[in-house]
Amino acid sequence: MEKGAHESEPLPDAPAAEQSAITRDADVLLAVDDLKVHFPIRRGVLFDRVVGHVYAVDGVSLAVRRGETYGLVGESGCGKTTLGRAILRLVEPTGGTVHFDGEDVSALKAEPLRQMRQRMQMVFQDPLSSLDPRQSVQSILEEGMRAHGIATAGGAGTARLKELLSAVGLPTSALRKFPHEFSGGQRQRIGIARALAVEPDLIVADEPVSALDVSVQAQVINVLSDLQTDLGLTYVVIAHDLAVVRHISDRVGVMYLGALVEEATSADLYAEPSHPYTRALLSAVPVPDPLVEDSRERILLKGDLPSPANPPSGCRFHTRCPWRQPTRCDDERPVLAELAPGHRVACHYAAEIAAGTLQPHAVETDAIP
Ligand SMILES: Nc1ncnc2c1ncn2[C@@H]1O[C@H](COP(=O)(O)OP(=O)(O)O)[C@@H](O)[C@H]1O
Numbered sequence: 001m002e003k004g005a006h007e008s009e010p011l012p013d014a015p016a017a018e019q020s021a022i023t024r025d026a027d028v029l030l031a032v033d034d035l036k037v038h039f040p041i042r043r044g045v046l047f048d049r050v051v052g053h054v055y056a057v058d059g060v061s062l063a064v065r066r067g068e069t070y071g072l073v074g075e076s077g078c079g080k081t082t083l084g085r086a087i088l089r090l091v092e093p094t095g096g097t098v099h100f101d102g103e104d105v106s107a108l109k110a111e112p113l114r115q116m117r118q119r120m121q122m123v124f125q126d127p128l129s130s131l132d133p134r135q136s137v138q139s140i141l142e143e144g145m146r147a148h149g150i151a152t153a154g155g156a157g158t159a160r161l162k163e164l165l166s167a168v169g170l171p172t173s174a175l176r177k178f179p180h181e182f183s184g185g186q187r188q189r190i191g192i193a194r195a196l197a198v199e200p201d202l203i204v205a206d207e208p209v210s211a212l213d214v215s216v217q218a219q220v221i222n223v224l225s226d227l228q229t230d231l232g233l234t235y236v237v238i239a240h241d242l243a244v245v246r247h248i249s250d251r252v253g254v255m256y257l258g259a260l261v262e263e264a265t266s267a268d269l270y271a272e273p274s275h276p277y278t279r280a281l282l283s284a285v286p287v288p289d290p291l292v293e294d295s296r297e298r299i300l301l302k303g304d305l306p307s308p309a310n311p312p313s314g315c316r317f318h319t320r321c322p323w324r325q326p327t328r329c330d331d332e333r334p335v336l337a338e339l340a341p342g343h344r345v346a347c348h349y350a351a352e353i354a355a356g357t358l359q360p361h362a363v364e365t366d367a368i369p
């Protein structure tokens with residue numbers, strides 16, 4: 001809500017750092033404003049020429065409150081990882097700002113940035129490639145602690161290590177073992193323990209369960225959820241699968257080709273998905289009830305995901321949208337606007353689609369260049 005107010009009524013003459021109502025809101029831990037990450041595409045052997053850009057993240061604004069879990073979903077390649085990395089400034093943004101606890105992360109120099117990073121940690125998709133195979137679990141956990149000046153020696157250090165392992169549901173004997181000695185689910189618990197070791201406030205978990213068996217996914221999600229309750233952590237949980245973020249997220253943002261197309265509370269998003277892309281994503285998820293399964297609306301997305309190096313004009317979803325209208329959808333990029341309190345949608349026709357006054361039609365994939 002605050003976000004909508006901020007977007008429609010910027011304070012006219014205030015300095016940039018003071019313009020955002022979001023960054024001043026004490027409840028907001030993370031505020032991302034019009035964030036852009038464009039990767040240059042280079043060609044040439046003798047002369048290194050920039051021949052274009054991959055618009056990986058292209059104007060994302062969102063705010064995450066303290067203690068909240070924000071789920072970020074979208075197809076592979078839509079920019080989720082790049083957005084997560086840009087929040088921690090592991091990749092330099094091309095434009096826009098990230099405020100963490102009121103501070104502009106984009107403006108921090110090396111040492112203050114290092115201190116800030118202690119408060120923001122990332123958990124990666126593939127724990128095996130993100131954990132050094134030559135290091136024992138103890139050494140992996142101590143490394144981060146030492147880097148941020150947290151004592152690892154003596155009784156306090158040992159107690160801390162034991163506490164970390166018990167927090168993620170691993171026995172103390174795990175300390176002496178190496179990553180390859182664990183199952184995928186256990187390795188992800190180690191990845192979470194490593195993030196926790198430096199006592200962060202925010203964890204960006206990038207597809208934390210995508211590499212795991214379905215039976216293990218829920219256990220790891222439960223570990224994250226219990227830790228949040230116990231430690232008051234704030235999460236951004238990234239997934240390509242809506243089902244994964246549904247139960248742990250307070251709010252969910254749906255990304256398509258570098259931008260948010262819809263954002264709502266988890267309950268509202270699943271009850272009333274309003275952007276055509278979200279509707280298609282949700283309609284692809286099977287429903288356990290056979291009666292509902294047989295009768296429910298199914299929208300098959302035709303056409304491939306366009307390249308983020310050459311995104312479609314106007315609404316980026318227009319090449320695949322069953323509700324596309326000439327010529328506004330092709331010409332004008334829709335902004336994320338409030339359709340209902342706390343429910344933002346980037347579609348020119350969201351209200352008509354919700355009311356049922358605009359009907360879907362076949363998508364002609366041949367017409368797509
Ligand atoms: N370092 C990079 N250099 C160039 N392109 C990149 C780089 N990292 C990611 N990309 C491109 O940016 C787009 C978004 O990637 P990514 O953020 O990994 O998406 P997701 O996590 O949603 O799968 C993709 O087209 C990807 O190929």
Ligand code: SF4
Pocket residue numbers: 275276277315316317318319321322323324325329334346347348349350
């Ligand atoms: S703006 Fe047009 S093309 Fe884009 S989602 Fe809405 S109806 Fe579809």
Ligand SMILES: [Mg+2]
Pocket residue numbers: 077080081082206207
């Ligand atoms: Mg990714």
